[in-house]
Amino acid sequence: MGVAWEQWPGGALWKSRWEELVKADRLPVAFLWVGPEGVGKTPIAITLTQTLLCTEGDGVLPCGQCGACAAMLTLSHPHLFLLPPLGGGKPLEEALVLFRERLSKDPFLSLVEWEEVLLGGKGTLSIGVEAVRKLQSWLTLAVPDRRWRVVLFWQAQLLTRQAANALLKVVEEPPEKTLFLFLSTRLEALPATLRSRCVVWRFPPLSAQQLQALAGQPPSAPLLTMAEGRYSRLKRLLAPEQEPYVQALRDWLRGLFRLEDPSRLRAAIETLLTAPRLPELLLMGISLVRAHPELSLAQKTWTIEALLHLADELEAHLNPPLLLWEATLRLQARLRESHPTLEGLLHEAVF
Ligand SMILES: [Zn+2]
Structure with missing residues (x-):
């Protein structure tokens, strides 16, 4: 051996x-x-x-x-x-x-x-x-x-x-x-x-095949995107206890761009607030935003900036619910202003 x-x-x-x-x-x-x-x-x-x-x-x-x-x-x-x-x-x-x-x-x-x-x-x-x-x-x-x-x-x-x-x-x-x-x-x-x-x-960074070989299973496309070629990230994301948080992150991102179903957005925020190490999770959301095929460069930039800023503030242990809600509303308003007909344009599967 x-x-x-x-x-x-x-x-x-x-x-x-x-x-x-x-x-x-x-x-x-x-x-x-x-x-x-x-x-x-x-x-x-x-x-x-x-x-x-x-x-x-x-x-x-x-x-x-x-x-x-x-x-x-x-x-x-x-x-x-x-x-x-x-x-x-x-x-x-x-x-x-x-x-x-x-x-x-x-x-x-x-x-x-x-x-x-x-x-x-x-x-x-x-x-x-x-x-x-x-x-x-x-x-x-x-x-x-x-x-x-x-x-x-x-x-x-x-x-x-x-x-x-x-x-x-x-x-x-x-x-x-x-x-x-x-x-x-x-x-x-x-x-x-x-x-x-x-x-x-x-x-x-590792290729999708290399990541898959290490994981011993084919990870879903959003997880591969979030991992950004890093197995330590993928390993974290694949842990069963992470699943609800990853789902909540995707629901939340989707909710930023859509008006319908505010209860789903609220549920996502509530779940996110219970996530261990929320800042790290938010930073992984950046790769999903970056890889989104339908967002404009400006929309990506605002969203990524907001995620970075939010992760930073959360690290400082201020008031997480307030910070997350504030960021959500501010970003929603800005994104919708930039593209009032955006709703419905985005595919469910992407985030
Ligand atoms: Zn030896």
Whole structure:
């Protein structure tokens, strides 16, 4: 049983790019992998780490049998240093127990899910300078048999400026046989000085087929649209408990453009108000608006702006019912003004 790169989306491509570097003996000091959340950076990073740490493999494929490969199943290999974002005063060691447990079960763990695991919801996470100092002392430990070590920054866009500066010194004079892996949703989130030390790989959004393969079932068209090529999103949307909220979101969006059936709109709003993490759901609604074939550019822009604004305000925990109703009425008026005969134009199926 080996971990095949191919079991992950794009795995064959990343494997061949890695193989080129290995064959040319041009392994970088640091990788910066950039792409939206949920497109497979983490599972590929875990596979690559296992490949490097495996004691029996050929540097391209891990054997899947040795002690190192076994330790990677629980992400507990002593030569792997994980740096997830932290918060709420949780010490790194304590957080890492949770992180290894969750990530080894689900390599598509999302930042929001991690926030829930770590802090039970609300809170701000970052990779701070303290974690980098711990890394620095870890790097001074002796390595038996000149084995490889891997340092994995998960959600590296959350590195604080101070942490990134401290890190620069480490990456500029890297200890030998140590690979730094930065997984980030944004390229510019890392300072240019640090970026210049990294080989950048860009991870694109997943195709409908790739999403379907990961989900093990064909998702409905609106869910695929809302997922925007990110499996972490699709996974969330496919959870049975999400179904009423997704339906309510679609009813609500439809209700913005139609006068009939105000009771359905009211019911949708009431359901939305009970949704866990409504801001996140509203933001996923943006992709439905964007993909709508019949809305004008102006209508899309207003609706998307309103959704962004609403999600922002809701994050601040103001008065959710008031905010949602206000936004609904304001947007309805504006959309109808822009196109008084719009009603009935829109197909039920689209939202
Ligand atoms: Zn192995």
